[in-house]
Amino acid sequence: MMNRHRPQILLTEQQKRILWQLRIGGPMPRIQLAETLGMNGASMTRMTQQMIALGVIEEQDSQGAATRGRPMVPLAISGHGGWAVGATVHPGWLELVLVDFSGKPLIRDSFQFDSPDPLVFARTLDARLRALAADHGFMRGRFLGVGVAVPGYRIRGDRNHRQVVDRLSGWSDVPLAEMLGDVLGMAVWIENDATAAALAEFYQKDIIGRYRSVLVLFLGHGIGAGLIAERDLFAGEHGNAGEVGRLFPTGQPRPSGIDLLHLLQAAGEAIESLSEIDALQVRQAPLIADWIERVARQLEYAVITGTVWLDPGAVVISGALPLAILERLAVRIDHLVAARDADYRGEIPKVHASPIGSSAVVIGAALAPIHAVTAPSNGG
Numbered sequence: 001m002m003n004r005h006r007p008q009i010l011l012t013e014q015q016k017r018i019l020w021q022l023r024i025g026g027p028m029p030r031i032q033l034a035e036t037l038g039m040n041g042a043s044m045t046r047m048t049q050q051m052i053a054l055g056v057i058e059e060q061d062s063q064g065a066a067t068r069g070r071p072m073v074p075l076a077i078s079g080h081g082g083w084a085v086g087a088t089v090h091p092g093w094l095e096l097v098l099v100d101f102s103g104k105p106l107i108r109d110s111f112q113f114d115s116p117d118p119l120v121f122a123r124t125l126d127a128r129l130r131a132l133a134a135d136h137g138f139m140r141g142r143f144l145g146v147g148v149a150v151p152g153y154r155i156r157g158d159r160n161h162r163q164v165v166d167r168l169s170g171w172s173d174v175p176l177a178e179m180l181g182d183v184l185g186m187a188v189w190i191e192n193d194a195t196a197a198a199l200a201e202f203y204q205k206d207i208i209g210r211y212r213s214v215l216v217l218f219l220g221h222g223i224g225a226g227l228i229a230e231r232d233l234f235a236g237e238h239g240n241a242g243e244v245g246r247l248f249p250t251g252q253p254r255p256s257g258i259d260l261l262h263l264l265q266a267a268g269e270a271i272e273s274l275s276e277i278d279a280l281q282v283r284q285a286p287l288i289a290d291w292i293e294r295v296a297r298q299l300e301y302a303v304i305t306g307t308v309w310l311d312p313g314a315v316v317i318s319g320a321l322p323l324a325i326l327e328r329l330a331v332r333i334d335h336l337v338a339a340r341d342a343d344y345r346g347e348i349p350k351v352h353a354s355p356i357g358s359s360a361v362v363i364g365a366a367l368a369p370i371h372a373v374t375a376p377s378n379g380g
Contacts, residue, residue, distance in 0.1 A: 009082055009144060009373055014039075015051055016376045019077060023103075023374075024209055024231075027060055027076035048075055056081035056101060056374075077102045082142050086366025087125055088149040088193060089113060091167060091221070091273075094124065097359070098132070099366040101144075103203050107132060108359075117170045122183035129184075145187030147368035148180060149196040149361045151222065154239035160190050165221075189368040194218040194242055196364030198226020199233060201316045201354055203367055211313030215306045215349070217299060218360065219319030219326075220274070223248060223256045225302070227310060232375060234310075244302045255295040255302075257321050263291060274358070278322040292325065296332035303337055307349055318354035326353040 011019070017037055022028065025036070034044040051057045058078040081101030088095055094113035098106050109132065113124060125146070152164030155173060164171040181188040191199075198216035202208055214228040225242035227234040234241050248254040257274045264271060267287055269280055281288060303315055317330045330353040341348055354360060 009054065009056065011056070011374065013376060014043075014047060015056075016374055018044075018047060018051065019056065019374045020231075020376050022057065022075060022077050023203075026205075026209070027074040029072045029074050031072070033075065054081065079104055082144045082370070084144045084366045084369040085125075085129065085146045086149065086196070086362045086364065086368070087146060088196075088362050088365060089121060089168060094121070095362050096125065096128065097362045097366050099363065099370070101370065103367055103370065105359075105363060105366075107136060115170075116168050118168075118174065118176060118179055119170075119183060122180045126184050143186055144373060145189060145369035146180070146184055147189040147191060147196065147365035148176070149191055149193040149365040150176070151193050153192065153243055157238045159235075159239050162190070162192075187369060189365075189372060191365060191368050192224065192226070192240075192242070193220070193361045194224025195226040195233060195235075196362075196368065197224075197318050197360035198228055198242070198316075198364065199367050199371060200356060200360040200364030201226075201318055202228045202231075203364075203371075204356070207314060207316070207352075213310055213312040214314050214316060215303070215310055215312045216316045216318055216354075216360075217244070217302060219255060219257045219295075219317070219321055220358070220361075221256065221258045221320075223254060225306065227306075228312075229310065233371070244306075247302060248298065253294065253298075255298040257319055259295075260288070260291050260321070263287060274320040277325070281322060281324060288325065292328050292332060296329055296336060299329070299333055300336040300340070303333055303351065304340060307337070312349050315349050315351045316354050317351060318357060318360045320358035323353065323355065323357060326357065329353070 018033060021033060021036055030044050030048055031041065034041050048057065055078055057075050060074040060076050079100035079102040084099055086097050092112065092114050093110055095110040097108050100106055150162050150164055150171060152162035155161050155163050160175050160177040161173055162171060176190045177188045197218040201216045202214050207214060212231050216226045218224050223245050225244045227241050253259060260277065261274055264280060264284060317326050319326060330351045334351040338348060356363060
């Protein structure tokens with residue numbers, strides 16, 4: 001998953017379990033943590049003191065009067081435990097985000113970039129990170145690593161060797177993590193863009209605390225999916241779980257954001273990017289409504305097959321589209337799936353619209369190093 005550069009924080013499995021419980025359940029006192037995780041109080045006190053010294057958790061204001069020592073002081077994940085960066089290349093521009101140890105985005109940045117060479121990407125990213133470090137004062141040595149979201153699938157079962165879209169031709173079938181890591185001088189994680197989006201969606205507070213398994217569909221310049229199973233990324237035998245684009249052949253209408261962009265262009269709209277669709281929702285309301293209906297019926301098939309096999313707690317519709325369109329899609333897919341399963345008496349997952357939309361890819365890429373060094377090996 002990563003190159004030979006190692007992250008700065010090494011945690012035991014017990015420490016990871018504590019962090020993961022705080023991420024899922026939010027701040028809680030030591031005594032509650034010990035009860036939840038089946039640990040004795042002395043061990044919990046010793047380990048949490050070590051973790052406070054590491055800077056990965058912190059004490060918050062006390063919850064009322066303590067009965068013995070300080071057992072009612074809530075512990076929480078500390079944002080100061082480290083930082084990670086996520087980056088991805090869009091057509092004509094590069095986007096990055098820096099998140100703290102709690103997963104909170106601290107800095108967002110984007111700028112023009114149009115090279116198919118991954119080494120040019122790495123040198124450009126390195127220069128930009130140095131400039132941001134100087135401007136904002138964070139310490140580069142606290143970085144856990146860089147996650148890079150790539151629009152491409154694994155080949156030969158190696159997550160660092162990808163078959164990538166034509167506009168990034170230089171990225172195909174090369175050892176990406178090693179190439180990028182040697183330039184950046186830090187650990188690099190390579191993820192499919194839809195898988196990165198799934199990680200970002202899962203880390204949202206209203207998702208991670210409620211569900212163990214989630215199916216995420218991401219609509220952007222293509223259509224992809226990411227799977228969270230038992231609170232961990234599910235890659236599949238060959239690392240390509242979620243390649244739902246294979247269900248929708250090229251040359252035919254596809255359930256993607258770029259498909260809607262092309263329809264709007266054919267209708268006479270002079271737009272070049274998905275970000276411009278929002279301004280056309282009123283003027284092109286009939287066209288967009290027809291597109292939503294067609295795409296909802298296409299995605300119904302992907303959702304129903306995904307839920308039959310994965311049995312997720314939730315389905316999230318994410319993508320580089322306006323939230324209002326994602327919400328309408330989610331509602332329509334929800335109705336279609338419910339109608340199909342009218343005779344089924346088991347639990348049917350709710351279909352949600354993503355509140356973070358296009359940012360999910362780069363946020364998820366940034367979370368990849370944090371997830372890798374903090375998530376328990378059994379997913380919690």
